[in-house]
Amino acid sequence: MAIYNTLLYYCYSTIADAEQFAADHLKFCKSLGLTGRIIVATEGLNGTVSGTAEACKTYMDTVHADERFANIDFKIDEVDAPSFVKMHVRYKSEIVHSGLRDPNLINPQQQTGIHLDPKEFLAMKDRDDVVILDVRSNYEHSLGKFKNAVTLDIENFRDFPDMINQLAKYKDKKILTYCTGGIKCEKASALLLHEGFPEVYQLHGGIIKYGKEAGGEDFEGKCYVFDNRLSVDVNNVNPVVISTCRNCGKTTPKMINCANPECNEHFTQCDECGTQMEGCCSDACQSHPRKRVYDGTGYYVKVPQPVNVSKKNNLQPAD
Template sequence: MEKYQTLLYYCYSTIENAEQFAADHLEFCKSLGLVGRIIVADEGLNGTVSGTREACQAYMDAVHADERFAKTDFKVDEVDEPSFIKMHCRYKPEIVHSGLRDPRVIDPNKETGKHLEPKDFLEMKDREDVVILDVRSNYEHTVGRFKNAVTLDIENFREFPEKIKELEQYKDKKILTYCTGGIKCEKASALLLKEGFNDVYQLHGGIIKYGKEVNGKDFEGQCYVFDNRLTVDVNTVNPSVVSTCRNCGAVTAKMINCANPECNEHFTQCDDCGWEMEGCCSSSCMEHPRKRTYDGTGYYVKVPQPVNVDKISKRKHKNRPAAARES
């Protein structure tokens, strides 16, 4: 039995003083010995954390004990070693960058697509009146996607709203949206409903939960994840590899980051080309003076920027009424 676990989760729930919450939550995670990446926003939490089984259980218990996050659905992976090297927790405007910040326009707590459990998604996905929609970015669906899924040419989820017009041909269909863990579908499906798509669904728990509960049937390739594993297997029923090496065209499921930090592109590259190209996507990147040392993984640790508590305090003081500051 593996000694470690990796938790993937999110929760849309209003957090007051979210910047201070991020600072406090970082210290709490460190006290448990966890490593990972958490985004905190006024609208909720989005995280992947990793640690011992005991630490992960203590973390889940603490999150569920907070009434704001009691509904959080944790996807739990058993792993041989922690999936991160460091722990960081940052405040951002959104827990997933969509550009849809105004809760008067999009609020997943009020309206979103109908949640489909994996077994129901599996039963519905091949019907003639259904369209499966992948709302993830190019580098994610390139390495793995559902059979017959509609994919979008986007580099980042914030581009999704611009693609709505391309989907109008499917307005008379049932739209089944999916993503890695479900978080992007909350806003994507809400936006589709706002734009006049009447029958919109989302895969509850995303690809990760689908793999755990129905063995990932008909998911082709691997699932991109946002930790040092980069991709994980999902399908144990009819697995396949759908991605090819950027450089030679050989079939490969291996995804890396370009060794040139100013490029840092996510792309698929076979082991032979990886060593020959030193983990770079092109010859020009190979010549870059800041090129990182390739160790065969193509994963490079980003140095996290800690939450600046002093800066938060100064900002709050500045925003207080003048009379209060002078007292």
Template sequence: MTQYQTLLYYCYSPIAEAEQFATDHLAFCKSLNLTGRIIVADEGLNGTVSGTKESCEAYMAAIHADPRFAKTEFKIDEVEEPSFMKMHCRYKAEIVHSGLRDKTIIDPNKQTGKHLEPEDFKKMIQEEDVVILDVRSNYEHNLGRFKNAITLDIENFRDFPEKINELAQYKDKKVLTYCTGGIKCEKASALLLHHGFNDVYQLHGGIIKYGKEANGEDFEGKCYVFDNRIAVDVNTVNPTVVSKCFNCGTVTPKMINCANPECNEHITQCDACGEKMMGCCSEPCMSNPRRRQYDGTGYYVKVPQPVKVPVK
């Protein structure tokens, strides 16, 4: 019987004095012995936390007791051990960095795509004149994606606004957006509507909820998650592996972070290459003096980067 849970959630709801809230919230999470990563911004919360079932239940109760976050939905995974090593709660300008200088262009509380529950999403992706749009980064959709989905060549979500023109050809189609847990789609769908797309939808709860409620049907590969599990299974109906080893091209579902902390590239790498390359993506990374010890998982606690002194 598993003793731990991992909670994935977000909530767009204005927070007054958000920076102080982040400090207080970190102390609260530590009092519950939770580990995880939470982003706090004036616009709301975005977090993944992990701990005992009792601690997670206490955390969810506290979040729901706050009127600002009463409607927060938690995606709950049963895990064998906590999915993080430490607890971080930081204040940032946005809970998802949009790359927009004018943040007033989109507000998920005012306009966003039509939310589709997993079963409705599963039906709609079979319709004609429908476009399935993955709004995640390259390393995420390279590991797994919906069958026939359009993927974007972006390193981070902040690059998404620059791709709007490439998507203009789909303005008159039904555009179904999806991401890991739903949070990126809130802004992506709002931005598409702002730019004149007529019929925009989003997968409510993202890939994670789709796996739980629709058995992940037609999602190919694994889903990247932002904790030390790195990747999780989604599809129990017709699972496939779509990712290939960055080094040798062998089909593999395993994703790692490069063992060189100055690179830290997200790559898919088979076990054989992992051992051969010592968890690195390239030979130069293997020879880096700060290379981390590879333990077969490819997950590392973040190492502070050295401060670069500008050359005068």
């Protein structure tokens, strides 16, 4: 029986002194013995935390008692062990990096797409006048996505605004956006409305909530998550594996981070190639002097990197 919980949540709600709030919130989380990653910004909170069921309940009750966060929808997973090693609470300019920082144009507290609960999304997604839009990054939708969903060739969510023109051909359709937990859809749907898309919807609670409340029907593959589990099962109705090993092409659901910390790319790799390549995506990474020891999981605690080295796809709470 699982004795730990992992909580995924976000909230767009103004925090006046967000930087101080982040420092205080870190102390609070540590006092409960929680591990995880939380981003704090003036626009709200975005976090994944893990700990004992009792500590997680105390955390949720305390956060909900703050009127700014009273409506947070916590997605709760039972896990056998904490999903993180450390506890981080960081202040940033946005709770999910979009580059859309003008609240007069894009403000999820004022306008977003129409929220659909999982069963409403399920009932609507296969209609002829509907397009399902995945607003996540390449490494996420390559692991799993909704059947027939439109996916975008983006490395990070901040690339999403540049893709709007490519979506113009769907303006006569109802756009159903989705992401892991819902946070990216808040800004993606707001931007689509701003750009003249007349009917925009979003899956409330994202893929995670859809799996819990609608059985994950027609979600193909696994769902990438931003903790040391790396991926979770969603579909218990008609599951299928769609991802393939980068190295040999064999079907595999396993997502890892490259063992070379200066690459750290998220990619799918079968166990056989993982052993042979020592958890690396290429021969160059396998021979890199800073290569980390591969333990079969493909998850690594962040380590400092040299100045001016690109931190490609580092694990961060984002959805």
